[in-house]
Amino acid sequence: MADDADRAQELGALYERALRVPVRALKARVASDAAAPAVCADCGDAIPPARRAAWPGARRCLSCQQQHEAR
Missing domain, CATH: 1.20.5 (Single alpha-helices involved in coiled-coils or other helix-helix interfaces)
Incomplete structure (x- = not known):
């Protein structure tokens, strides 16, 4: 048992x-x-190293991500 x-x-x-x-x-x-690529999928600018360190899978720069989320 x-x-x-x-x-x-x-x-x-x-x-x-x-x-x-x-x-x-x-x-x-x-x-x-x-x-993930080091350039923004929307504008083509480089994604800053600080953003990539904070979010390794980031596919957009911060301003494009904010615009994307606002839509």
């Missing part, structure tokens, strides 16, 4: 397996975001 410790261990293993796929997907997305 399983005791509480056995059930807790089984639940922990289930949670670990359930989290593996989303974590892999997130790692793949972060890797693809890091490969």
Whole structure:
């Protein structure tokens, strides 16, 4: 008969397996975001290094992103 410790261990293993796929997907997305171009997709200007450091997947400069979000 399983005791509480056995059930807790089984639940922990289930949670670990359930989290593996989303974590892999997130790692793949972060890797693809890091490969984002260094120029704005809208205006073609360079995306400043500070913006790229704050948001590695940025595809727009700050002003174009603000305009995009305002629409």
